[in-house]
Amino acid sequence: MTPVLSVQHLNKVYKDGQQALRDINLDVAKGEILALLGPNGAGKTTLISIICGIVNATSGRVRVGGFDSVTQFRQARSLIGLVPQELTTDTFETPKGSLNFSRGLFGLPPDPGKVEQVLRDLSLWDKKDNRIMTLSGGMKRRLLIAKALVHEPKVLFLDEPTAGVDVALRQDMWQMVAQLREQGVTVVLTTHYIEEAEAIADRVGVISCGKLLLVEDKYKLMASMGQKQLQVDLKTPLTELPVTLAELGFSLQNHGQQLLLGYRRDDENIAVGAMLSAIHQAGVEVADIHTVQSSLEEIFIELLQESP
């Protein structure tokens, strides 16, 4: 299937010589939610800015809906909605006026019904005639989303959408992203919050130092790179780890009350049943067992440590 967003060999070198992006290649399918993870200065915002037309690429190509973002910028940009990271709003305008302006920029006629629906969806209808400067930070964030949605984009870019927002608004936004996916909207978001990517993304891309280290299905990534840990609580604490268990990779923790074994999920040599048999044969009595899987955050940190 033709991707709705295609980035090919994208490079960006700023005037000061800083290489912000290095040969980025990325395809995003229609209706997909892609989370771009990376530390500050990794190049996430630069990538989004080039796709949306705010920053010029040094080399490479971007296609949105099959349209080249430079030579066919009108068609490409008309498919895009962007929610920037900073709360940049026209402070003297009203939410209603601001949404009308956004529709106008996209060449759309005034549509009071659509403006009302978007403002209501984002709980801003009561504030429609207030000056934006009087809105709270959370409301301004919602307004930026409303402005990005009022022309009904096919691809929505959310640059750090939940930075500095409270838990309730964050949950609302996650719900909104899920609804957009149901409508067939593709969402690309950048985030520092791993749990955000874990909660809503289909695929995760990790960027560091301008390089796209990987783009992988969230579950596959966690399965292939995620660490698991077998934790065995003992009835009677051990003073010394039996040699047979030490050879299998177990360690003794919590003052001899717990046996631990770390392994990769895809490690075929590890069979939990066999491990338990070995424990039983070593004469160790088990009180309880449980396994713990590493989070996306731990995978992310591991990836960054591995990258040159």
Next chain:
Amino acid sequence: MNWRAVLAIYLFEMARTKRTISQSIVSPVLSTSLYFVVFGGAIGSRIEQVDGVSYGAFIVPGLIMLSIMTQSLSNASFGIYFPRFSGTIYELLSAPVSFWEATVGYVGAAASKSLMIGLIILATAGFFVPIQIAHPMWMVAFLVLTSITFSLFGFLIGIWADDFEKLQLIPLLVVTPLVFLGGAFYSIEMLPAAWQTVTLFNPVVYLISGFRWSFYEISDVGVGISLLMVMVFMAVCLTLIGYVFKTGYRLKQ
């Protein structure tokens, strides 16, 4: 052509004018009225006629041009600078709007506003001095061309400036002196011969002279040359804007 976007930008900018009506309209009208009181009334009564026109009436075209030029510059420069300063420029850059469409929207609004002010000042001047307009069509043509040209110039300043000080630098330190020394309040024939030659290097002389000719059929330089100078200035501004848009200078990194 995305005409709806042009209209959206135009209306957005005009709404800003409406919000700041005292600063946008009342202030220039008041300051121009003060010029009439001081130069036209107090000082003008002691000055003989200039080329057969009373001094109060003589300075009317110059005062209108002074306002048109300064207002066009400040409106257009602020119009594009403020979104850059506040960061809201992202919306314009990521919308399906070409740079030329954005220019038409911003410059059109700035020129409309300064035209409005120019016409209000003309009407205000009518309360102080008798005014005749020998060539109304030429008067409107000079008014429109100067508004557009200086709005284009202001638009360039708004793109070039990276702080509020620079935004004011060229209007205050370059344009205002050129306007004051460009024959707004005197005929250049009143200057010593050497200074007359120097004054001819001031492009504003040609604009004021042509505009004054449309009122009283008196001018410091030929009206054809005045018109040519406006067109040249406009062509220079358009060329520079073309460069800005081609390279994304100060708009896109």
